[in-house]
Amino acid sequence: MKEDTELKNRIGKENPFKVPEGYFENIVPEIMKQLPEAEVQEEVEVTMWERVKPWVYMVAMFCGLMFGLRVMMNDRPVSTGINAGDVSMTDSVQGIPDEYIDPILDQAMMDDYTLYMYLTDADLDIYN
DSSP states (O other), X not given: OHHHHHHHXXXXXXXXXXXXXXXXXXXXXXXXXXSOOOOOOOXXXXXXXXXXXXXXXXXXXXXXXXXXXXXXXXXXXXXXXXXGGGOOHHHHHHTSOHHHHHHHHHHTTOOHHHHXXXXXXXXXXXXX
């Protein structure tokens, strides 16, 4: 606060900037004289193709997208060379390494006794 009062006492409350008399009355005509004449632009005729072109491109994009999805998601059966009837349940489980079976059993939330009971009571005919 002390610094503010010292500045006011030293400089004063007058505005140090002055504007000449009639400056703002004459400024608009002066600026308008200095501007170049506006050029008249001729109308560009828009052809029918230029109007339809974005729609044609959009249709082509969607057709390409649908074709690509159809090719990628083709529902052809994958042939493994082994008939499903020739493989028993035990053969398919024996082919799985223990490193894959252990996490499956951990996530099944079964203790050893529950798993034993499940495997001994299971009817093998329902899996064929």
